[in-house]
Amino acid sequence: MRRRADAERVRAAATLLPFAAAVLLLPPFVLLFAAPVLVAGIPLIVVYIFGTWAAIVLATWWLARIAAIVEHVRDDTHDTGAEAANRSMAGRGAAR
Amino acid sequence: MLHPNLVVFVCLAYVAILFGVAFAGDRRARRDPAGWLSSPLVYTLSISIYCTSWTFYGAVGSAVTGGMEFIAIYLGPTIVFAGWWVFLRKLVTVGRVHHTTSIADLISARFGKNPALGAIITLMALVATAPYIALQLKALTASFQVVTFPEGAVAAAGQQIEPDYAIAFWLAAGLCVFSIMFGVRNIDVNERHHGVIAAIALEAVVKLAALIAIGLWVVFGLADVPGSLFADAPVSLLNAEATFGSRWIALCFLAGAAVICLPRQFQVTVVENSSEGQIRTASWLFPLYLFLICLFVLPIAIAGLSRLPAGSGADLYVLTLPLAFDQNTLGLLAFLGGFSSATSMVIVSSIALSTMVSNHVVMPLALRSLLPAASAQSVRGFILGTRRASIVFIVFLGFLYFRLSGTSDALAAIGLISFCGVAQFLPSLVGGLYWRTATAVGAIAGLAGGFLVWSYTLFLPSFEGFFLMPAAIIENGPFGWTWLKPYALFGLDQFDPLVHATLWSLGINVALFVVVSMLTEPTPLARLQSTLFIDVFRRQTESELRVIRRTARVSELRQVADRVLGPAAAVQLFESDGKNRTVIASDELISEVEQRLAANVGAASARSLISRVVTNETIGVEELKRLAGEAEQIRAYSAELEQKSHQMEATAAKLARANERLREVDIQKDEFLSQVSHEVRTPMASIRSFSDILLNNRDMEESEKLRFLGIIQIESLRLTRLLDGILDVHQMESGQPAWETEVFDPETAIDQAIESCEALARTAGVTVKRPRRARGAKIAGDRDRLAQVFINLVSNAVKYNTDPKPVVTVSSSLRKGVYEARVADNGPGIRPTERERIFLKFVRGPMPRRSGAGLGLAISRQIIERFGGDLSLADSPALRGAEFVVRIPFDDA
Numbered sequence: 001m002r003r004r005a006d007a008e009r010v011r012a013a014a015t016l017l018p019f020a021a022a023v024l025l026l027p028p029f030v031l032l033f034a035a036p037v038l039v040a041g042i043p044l045i046v047v048y049i050f051g052t053w054a055a056i057v058l059a060t061w062w063l064a065r066i067a068a069i070v071e072h073v074r075d076d077t078h079d080t081g082a083e084a085a086n087r088s089m090a091g092r093g094a095a096r
Numbered sequence: 097m098l099h100p101n102l103v104v105f106v107c108l109a110y111v112a113i114l115f116g117v118a119f120a121g122d123r124r125a126r127r128d129p130a131g132w133l134s135s136p137l138v139y140t141l142s143i144s145i146y147c148t149s150w151t152f153y154g155a156v157g158s159a160v161t162g163g164m165e166f167i168a169i170y171l172g173p174t175i176v177f178a179g180w181w182v183f184l185r186k187l188v189t190v191g192r193v194h195h196t197t198s199i200a201d202l203i204s205a206r207f208g209k210n211p212a213l214g215a216i217i218t219l220m221a222l223v224a225t226a227p228y229i230a231l232q233l234k235a236l237t238a239s240f241q242v243v244t245f246p247e248g249a250v251a252a253a254g255q256q257i258e259p260d261y262a263i264a265f266w267l268a269a270g271l272c273v274f275s276i277m278f279g280v281r282n283i284d285v286n287e288r289h290h291g292v293i294a295a296i297a298l299e300a301v302v303k304l305a306a307l308i309a310i311g312l313w314v315v316f317g318l319a320d321v322p323g324s325l326f327a328d329a330p331v332s333l334l335n336a337e338a339t340f341g342s343r344w345i346a347l348c349f350l351a352g353a354a355v356i357c358l359p360r361q362f363q364v365t366v367v368e369n370s371s372e373g374q375i376r377t378a379s380w381l382f383p384l385y386l387f388l389i390c391l392f393v394l395p396i397a398i399a400g401l402s403r404l405p406a407g408s409g410a411d412l413y414v415l416t417l418p419l420a421f422d423q424n425t426l427g428l429l430a431f432l433g434g435f436s437s438a439t440s441m442v443i444v445s446s447i448a449l450s451t452m453v454s455n456h457v458v459m460p461l462a463l464r465s466l467l468p469a470a471s472a473q474s475v476r477g478f479i480l481g482t483r484r485a486s487i488v489f490i491v492f493l494g495f496l497y498f499r500l501s502g503t504s505d506a507l508a509a510i511g512l513i514s515f516c517g518v519a520q521f522l523p524s525l526v527g528g529l530y531w532r533t534a535t536a537v538g539a540i541a542g543l544a545g546g547f548l549v550w551s552y553t554l555f556l557p558s559f560e561g562f563f564l565m566p567a568a569i570i571e572n573g574p575f576g577w578t579w580l581k582p583y584a585l586f587g588l589d590q591f592d593p594l595v596h597a598t599l600w601s602l603g604i605n606v607a608l609f610v611v612v613s614m615l616t617e618p619t620p621l622a623r624l625q626s627t628l629f630i631d632v633f634r635r636q637t638e639s640e641l642r643v644i645r646r647t648a649r650v651s652e653l654r655q656v657a658d659r660v661l662g663p664a665a666a667v668q669l670f671e672s673d674g675k676n677r678t679v680i681a682s683d684e685l686i687s688e689v690e691q692r693l694a695a696n697v698g699a700a701s702a703r704s705l706i707s708r709v710v711t712n713e714t715i716g717v718e719e720l721k722r723l724a725g726e727a728e729q730i731r732a733y734s735a736e737l738e739q740k741s742h743q744m745e746a747t748a749a750k751l752a753r754a755n756e757r758l759r760e761v762d763i764q765k766d767e768f769l770s771q772v773s774h775e776v777r778t779p780m781a782s783i784r785s786f787s788d789i790l791l792n793n794r795d796m797e798e799s800e801k802l803r804f805l806g807i808i809q810i811e812s813l814r815l816t817r818l819l820d821g822i823l824d825v826h827q828m829e830s831g832q833p834a835w836e837t838e839v840f841d842p843e844t845a846i847d848q849a850i851e852s853c854e855a856l857a858r859t860a861g862v863t864v865k866r867p868r869r870a871r872g873a874k875i876a877g878d879r880d881r882l883a884q885v886f887i888n889l890v891s892n893a894v895k896y897n898t899d900p901k902p903v904v905t906v907s908s909s910l911r912k913g914v915y916e917a918r919v920a921d922n923g924p925g926i927r928p929t930e931r932e933r934i935f936l937k938f939v940r941g942p943m944p945r946r947s948g949a950g951l952g953l954a955i956s957r958q959i960i961e962r963f964g965g966d967l968s969l970a971d972s973p974a975l976r977g978a979e980f981v982v983r984i985p986f987d988d989a
Contacts, residue, residue: 011181014179014180014181014182015179015181015182017178017179017181018175018176018178018179018182019179021174021175021178021179022175022348025171025175025348026340026344026345026348027340027341027344027345030340030344031337031340034337034339034340038326041324041325041326041327042326043326043329045164046164046326046394049164049167049171050387050390050391053171053174053383053387054387056174056175056178056383057174057178057380057383057384057387058380059178060177060178060180060379060380060383061380061384063181064376064377064379064380067181067376068373068376
């Protein structure tokens with residue numbers, strides 16, 4: 001049960017991530033950081049865009065890692081259509 | 097300046113390495129298909145062909161002219177890959193499960209294996225990609241000419257050099273050779289191009305390494321203090337307010353669409369994919385790659401602006417900056433990086449497009465006339481030949497574009513124009529994967545409409561009048577109709593041309609797709625395909641096979657397989673499990689053969705090949721419905737389960753509450769029993785002891801005897817009262833008490849009760865007040881019972897009143913057909929926790945002056961309920977103390 005709840009949460013987070021990323025990187029939100037301010041000699045907007053970008057990469061990496069673990073657990077307990085499809089694919093590949 | 101011979105030598109050596117890697121990759125993959133060539137890392141590196149020379153050289157150029165705008169081109173794909181779970185995962189799984197060969201194949205297969213759809217998409221892709229290939233050839237040629245320019249690279253970049261078409265020609269020829277050698281070894285597209293992918297991965301590493309090396313050199317070598325670089329930045333570069341407008345949104349969107357829809361991206365992301373693990377890793381690794389590519393673009397742009405003479409082409413800063421500071425090795429590395437990014441794009445694009453051209457344009461035509469008579473060897477030879485010819489055709493179409501456009505700047509903008517062109521595939525692609533009733537006619541209408549509008553508003557005007565569309569039309573509209581001006585259609589002129597074209601073309605595309613789909617019916621095959629595609633994550637069931645029923649002779653089926661798949665594959669297909677012994681092929685065998693053919697020539701051509709040997713075909717409507725219903729059923733079933741479990745939880749909670757209540761009642765019963773025993777025991781004990789004394793002392797004085805007999809009588813009366821009370825409760829509960837019905841004024845019952853309690857009140861020193869009286873109320877029932885209730889309430893109010901000046905107030909009133917009597921005291925009141933409990937049986941107040949059986953209120957409530965009214969405790973008594981309210985409805989008549 002606990003694992004299923006975790007999988008549910010990972011799925012929800014993975015679905016929300018691109019929308020959150022879009023909000024952060026598109027106007028009007030991005031305009032908040034367009035002020036002519038320097039951070040350690042670098043304009044704030046440059047720091048913001050690249051910082052957010054790095055954060056998105058990190059978040060995706062983290063979610064992909066958890067998704068892999070959750071998937072692995074799911075394989076052991078019960079499988080879904082996708083896994084069955086993948087397996088039948090593998091079977092077909094082997095038959096070739 | 098670098099010596100041309102040196103550059104040529106390095107290039108040739110690099111190309112030799114690429115050939116070696118591709119060759120080794122192919123050999124290795126044949127021995128070990130699941131080896132490191134299928135690793136997520138190589139997969140991700142191959143996706144990075146997204147970064148062409150347009151990125152490698154163009155990003156810096158774009159940063160110089162448009163500031164931070166260039167980043168949007170890489171943020172769109174970042175968002176798409178970060179959201180792999182939402183769309184990309186489904187797309188890749190569909191491609192893998194259904195052996196898709198290209199984006200045209202996927203869309204045409206989804207809409208009932210429609211050949212026209214495949215052809216349209218192929219033509220659109222060809223039109224959008226050829227100029228893009230031309231741009232790569234131009235970049236290759238220009239970069240070679242600049243690094244080998246006798247007066248130095250900086251001087252070369254500052255002036256207009258006539259492109260050396262001979263270089264471009266030989267490069268194009270070389271690219272054709274590479275693509276043909278490693279891209280068209282076999283006609284089975286699903287047998288992945290490991291050799292090409294290995295070479296592309298190496299090129300991806302080279303271009304990233306080159307850009308990062310130059311970036312590090314600029315930041316740490318060229319600038320005195322790394323951070324000081326931005327101090328030289330011109331204002332235009334970081335003009336944030338202007339950057340983040342509608343164009344920024346459009347660029348993000350188009351780039352996100354392009355990273356899926358560009359034929360080469362579809363090829364490496366979907367067709368070459370072999371497991372979900374690959375896309376999972378690419379989801380973060382590809383955005384990271386893009387991040388690193390972009391990291392040093394701004395520093396290089398700023399350094400170029402501030403250190404190179406004005407007017408030297410910003411598009412080649414990556415190349416000219418190291419050469420201007422005599423960093424020849426770095427310059428050569430930059431050249432190789434640009435070379436890598438351009439060649440890898442041309443190679444994969446030409447392979448992807450050649451598959452599309454041969455499967456969706458040439459094959460359908462050939463199937464009509466040429467192929468039926470051809471021999472086994474010649475069909476396979478024909479397909480391979482078509483693919484090879486297509487590669488040459490595509491690359492040289494690019495060369496032709498380059499030759500025609502010459503020195504004009506028209507090519508520079510082609511990257512984004514191409515993005516907008518392929519974004520036209522997006523509505524059909526997304527709609528196809530999520531919308532069940534989308535039809536092929538709708539998709540064709542949307543694609544054609546979008547493509548025409550794109551051509552008119554963006555593609556043709558971009559040639560600035562030298563191709564098809566004269567400059568006059570761009571300026572004033574056709575026939576002088578200004579409302580048809582390409583850059584301001586219907587007067588919409590406040591947008592940048594790219595945003596304008598995106599809005600119109602995709603708007604019309606989506607509108608036509610949706611409206612026409614709603615007006616038309618999908619064919620049965622399209623219905624089946626939509627179920628298979630949309631529910632790709634559903635467990636595959638046997639009913640899928642049972643939907644299509646076909647009859648074919650095994651010998652004829654085998655002939656088709658022989659001719660297209662080759663004898664070896666056909667033997668494998670037909671000789672296993674004794675399939676060759678029967679004369680009529682099973683549905684499974686036909687489906688398997690069709691699937692194998694589809695992996696080679698695309699779903700549409702495979703279907704038309706199979707339908708030649710199939711004699712009758714029916715699509716079971718019932719099975720189709722059942723299949724479509726299956727997914728729905730599973731969803732309904734799980735929803736039902738969820739609901740059931742909620743119900744169970746509710747029932748369990750109810751049971752727990754009932755159990756709790758039972759325990760409470762049980763405890764009360766025990767308490768009551770011990771209370772009753774105690775109550776009974778006290779009078780019994782005195783009765784017994786006094787009767788003992790009377791029996792044993794016969795000579796007792798008469799007066800003493802009488803006193804003792806009196807006590808015995810009082811005690812037995814007390815006992816009787818107690819037993820009467822218990823009996824009463826029992827009777828009220830079983831609902832059959834002695835109940836006399838008469839019509840009476842309830843005030844008389846109150847008066848009777850106050851009278852009865854007078855003695856008790858006087859001894860306790862309590863004043864009983866009677867301020868308000870109701871007049872004329874008549875109720876039907878047992879008057880004595882009602883009096884009993886008031887006696888109970890008043891005596892309780894007297895007994896529990898601990899106030900030094902105790903007062904009990906009894907008032908009554910009539911209100912809307914309800915007779916209401918209130919008995920209030922100024923005692924300690926009742927604690928909130930006790931409010932409902934006191935009405936239960938055997939429960940007594942916390943501070944009894946005299947102990948009773950705890951039955952009074954319970955009986956009273958039952959009596960009042962018998963009258964059809966209710967007895968309750970008033971919510972907020974004005975004074976301190978408790979206030980009981982009796983409400984009984986009565987008839988006015």
